[in-house]
Amino acid sequence: MKRLFTNTTILTMTDDAVLRNASLVVDGTTISYVGTNPPQDHYDETVDCSGRLLMPGLVNTHGHAAMTLLRGYGNDLPLQTWLQEKMWPMEARFGPEQVRWGTSLAVVEMLKGGTTCFADMYDRMDEVAKVVEESGIRASLCRGVIGFGPEEEKSAKLAEAVRFAGDWNGAASGRVTTMLGPHAPYTCPPDFIEKFVEASGELDLPISIHMSETTFEVEQNIKDYGKRPVEHLLNLGVFDRPAIVAHAVHLTDGEIAVLAECDAKVSHNPGSNLKLGSGIARIPEMLSAGMRPSLGTDGAASNNNLDMFEEVRLAALIHKGNSLDPLAVPATEALKMGTVYGAEGLFLSESVGTLAVGKKADFIALDLSRPHLHPQGDLNDLVSHVAYSAICSDVRDVYIDGEQVVRDGVCTNLDEEEVVAKANAAWAKISG
Secondary structure: OEEEEEEEEEEOOOOOOEEEEEEEEEEOOEEEEEEOOOOOOOOOEEEEOOOEEEEEOEEEOOOOHHHHHHOOOOOOOOHHHHHHHHHHHHHOOOOHHHHHHHHHHHHHHHHHOOEEEEEEEEOOHHHHHHHHHHHOOEEEEEEEEOOOOOHHHHHHHHHHHHHHHHHHOOOOOOOEEEOEEEOOOOOOOHHHHHHHHHHHHHHOOOEEEEEOOOHHHHHHHHHHHOOOHHHHHHHOOHHHOOEEEEEOOOOOHHHHHHHHHHOOEEEEOHHHHHHOOOOOOOHHHHHHOOOOOEEOOOOHHHOOOOOHHHHHHHHHHHHHHHHOOOOOOOHHHHHHHOOHHHHHHOOOOOOOOOOOOOOEOOEEEEEOOOHHHOOOOOOOOHHHHHHHHOOHHHEEEEEEOOEEEEEOOEEOOOOHHHHHHHHHHHHHHHHO
């Protein structure tokens, strides 16, 4: 099926340009044209996008989707207290029903807010993958593994992580890709992490891991292993593999240089880091070192939403305030962190992240008639409008692989009322 989307404004994110009175052509699942003079061809459908802005879908590079069920539970606590006293005991009650409907709730929220691709690290990942398959969203998934307990338990978890990664990589017509996910250096012994590194090489898959989220974590790593987390993971071979680390809040200049040299990817989670009081990552220094950090929401229990427009805005703002430099993270850079760099962070840059010929047709349409997106004269920066002013409810339509998965603000593949009801029921079963 060949479709023409016309009479629109386009942010391709391939450069800083804004295309006005432009068109986009989708042939099947792929973009075949972007510009202002579309081919005079036969189209199966022509979509008038007057008053809309088309841009790449947002990419959420770190999260735990099923934790939407824990939204509003265990607030205003430091990370270790929050995990050990609130999250882990309640998550131990999760079964397939909780993971399925918690994930479904997250996917509805993400799709309606313009996120077309997300990373997820959790348990019972087959349930997560099934929701991805049914909903039409794109995802990079891994079975997150905490390495506590006896050897046989750890071996079983590793086997499950490997089995899941092998079974689901490339599924859902390629919309599902997989990684291997040792939770963190403070929850996984060194020899256990090395087994994930070995499996990563055998399966030719990336590694996803939490790292240096809090000062407590860094200090504990020094106490346990005599070195900071970056050196620790470097010595264990993690950065010999394609890897994305979540948070990376507490880094030295030397650690930033090491990560840049290894081309390690970083998922910056400003909302979660602020709520948990974990700190502010050194994103301007990472950018100066040539790194291209992406953005993630983390789970809804520590954010408390999955709004990637909010993460873009936070990334643009907090580093200006922290450094007293208004140029620390410009609007364009923040928007790239949510799109282009996000695709790179999940090792999907050949497929998504920009609107360009040959890329997958993953894009969103924002309603430019909203008052907070005006004025739109020649002197007004539309990129600034999107980075600083746009909100998730501005998203009206979402396409992934060329399929419309949100139409005029409503999910097409998921019954939103059912998802909300089933998610509340799933939470009620374990919270009483």
